[in-house]
Amino acid sequence: MRHLPSRTTRRRVVGSLATALLCAAGLAAPASAAAAPAPPASSAATRDTAGSSSADPGVRLPDGLALTPPMGFNNWNSTHCRAEFDEAMVKGIADIFVEKGLKDAGYQYVNLDDCWALPARDANGKLVPDPKRFPNGIKAVADYVHAKGLKLGIYTSAGTKTCNPAGFPGALGHERSDAQQFAEWGVDYLKYDNCNNQGVDAKQRYITMRDALKAASESVGRPIVYSICEWGENKPWEWAADVGHLWRTTGDISDSWGSMVSIMKQNLPLAKYAGPGRWNDPDMLEVGNGGMSDTEYRTHFSMWSIMAAPLLIGSDLRKATPETYEILGNKEVIAVDQDPLGKQGEVLSTQNGRWVVAKEMKDGSRAVALFNETGTAQSIATTAKAVGLPAADGYTLRDLWQHKSYNTAGAISATVPAHGTVLLRVSADDKWAKNPPAVELGADGAALVEAGKRTTLTSKVTDLGRTAAKNVSVALTGPSGWRLKATSPTTAKSLRTGQSLTTSWSVTAPAGTAPGKYDLTLKSTYRSPQGARAESVLPLTADVVVAPPAGSSALGDLPWITATNGWGPVERNTSNGENVGGDGNPITIGGTVYAKGLGVHADSAVEYYTGGTCEKVTAQVGVDDEKLLKGTVVFEIWADGKKVASTGVLTNAMPAQELSADVTGARLVRLVVTDGGDGNDSDHADWGDATLSC
Ligand code: GLA
Secondary structure (H helix, E strand, O other): OOHHHHHHHHHHHHHHHHHHHHHHOOOOOOHHHHOOOOOOOOOHHHHHOOOOHHHOOOOOOOOOOOOOOOEEEEOHHHHOOOOOOOHHHHHHHHHHHHHOOHHHHOOOEEEOOOOOEOOOOOOOOOOOEOOOOOOOHHHHHHHHHHHOOOEEEEEEEOOOEOOOOOOOEOOOOOHHHHHHHHHHHOOOEEEEEOOOOOOOOHHHHHHHHHHHHHHHHHHHOOOOEEEEOOOOOOOHHHOOOOOOOEEEOOOOOOOOHHHHHHHHHHHHHHHHHOEOOEEEEOOOOOOOOOOOOHHHHHHHHHHHHHOOOOEEEOOOHHHOOHHHHHHHOOHHHHHHHOOOOOOOOEEEEEEOOEEEEEEEOOOOOEEEEEEEOOOOOEEEEEEOOOOOOOOOOOEEEEEOOOOEEEEEOOEEEEEEOOOOEEEEEEEOOOOHHHOOEOEEEEEEEOOEEEOOOOEEEEEEEEEOOOOOEEEEEEEEEOOOOOEEEEOOOOEEEEEOOOOEEEEEEEEEOOOOOOOEEEEEEEEEEEEOOOOOEEEEEEEEEEEEEOOOOOOEEEOOOOOOOEEEOOOOOOEEOOOOOOOOOOOOOOEEEOOEEEOOEEEEEOOEEEEEEOOOOOOEEEEEEEEOHHHOOOOEEEEEEEEOOEEEEEOOOEEOOOOOEEEEEEOOOOOEEEEEEEOOOOOOOOOEEEEEEEEEEO
16 A cells, blocks of 8 residues: 555645635534444444434434445446446446346445546536546436446545546535435445545544435435445544444455455454444455455455455456356355344454454354465364354354355364365254264375475364264375375274374375476265265365575575565566566665665565575665665564564665574575564565575
């Protein structure tokens, strides 16, 4: 989020002047509204007052709208301002909602984001839809969408202009007129952004529009859902429950794993503020936009659902794959999001990237997400008791991605693939016995493989059920040519509750296999006592790696296993150019140029396979001169999960520092750069002359 600080700065500079002008023009919100108390969080009273709040003119919400998180579409994540955002797209999405069953699944709002208007208002101060994009105006689009039984949303900013640099008109100072125009067009939903806000108090700006929307919507008899988009800057969860139906809690999401996970982590702790008619909004979905794997998109969709987040599809459904439809259309997952109790799931535990999040459901069951943030398969476990279920003989455990039910004696546990989420719905019902027992299929080893060299893998099938797992067998498959051989039994006649079948495997990739990631699959099949067949599958990744050569090697030239970076890709032998690979400059720290090294951007981690044969890492580290005086970072070197060297906070004013670490015997070496504790603005960090000695 590098654009947010500059917005804030701009706002501060012009803020006081603009406030004075607006106040002089009589645009301040009525004091009674500004002082309206928020309704008590998650009390029955809050829900009961829905629809009757007009008795108190100071409290406008809840009003019976958005009793479950809004679901629909918004074009921003797929098109931004590009020309493909137009009437044809919006109508196309509405058609698809109906044709592909998404409307049946609950998707309702078709929302326009920024760039729908012309930059200038007309002579009467009215907004003008861009005639290239919307030749028939917005009302025609609303009519089309309404005829399909769907709803239309629109966007503007609580500022003088919207966020796009082209400078489309914002509604600050035009709230009544703009809200009236939206209402007359037939708009059902407003996303109200925060750009160019002139430093006017956020609460005041958002309340003014709330009141304008109420008046406008009453004048046409059409309710309007009000989405506050001030990026969580003024903690709207603390004051917006009677202002809007939902509020953004974070900056903008982008289509990457890092962005999605960081937003999730900011939104999770806000659970207690969410409820019917007042939702935390961790931003729109990226599912289907191409920057994450389908496993990662399933995690995104699972976690947004367990957080009772608005589900606004952000990909162009006209081009979506069957996998994207399968994710977005998963009704069992949507039911978690849309549960009428309206609780946001809470983090029960988080440890080394293994997360358990549980959500109380109206029928007394619990939705449980076992989320694996790490890059390797992990066993993640909780219990029926820990998620809040009453004591019972057995429980039904429904896997919401596999669409299968199992019984469990109380253990809720799964080995979850890298970046995956197992999403379950667990209930203390009396029908548990009709389902086969749940098993956990786990694995350890063979993550790093040198071609032609034997490694070992251990698999483990554990019965979690109240009933026994019968005729258990396990198999391991992989790419053709790989030798995958069990060196201990692969079958068991019967496993009782808590018992395991443990199998050792020898894994050999053929000599000459190119370095990279290869898929292995563990599969176990078994029968319930009644004879029903069940199975469990665990996808695994083996990384074929090459041991580094003896002697000194430039790390800028060696292959790495993984590389994560705050902006753009990690660069070899140049600085970090932020956007695409190869856009950096010569690595330069304090006027000295380094021909070799790595150019990264905090937060960053680059991991190398060292195979136990190396001794030392050395580098000249610092913030690259290309950011002038900006940027503060810390450099760290890790060996097999242990920090073995680090700098203090380095600034751009400092010359390069020598950093060296003893990595004797380590199989993995990781070069880490953190943001120095002040956010990652301008954190262009260089590992000048980084060298590995083996
Ligand atoms: C801001 C919002 C985004 C999007 C853009 C449009 O960045 O947070 O969701 O609406 O503006 O310009």
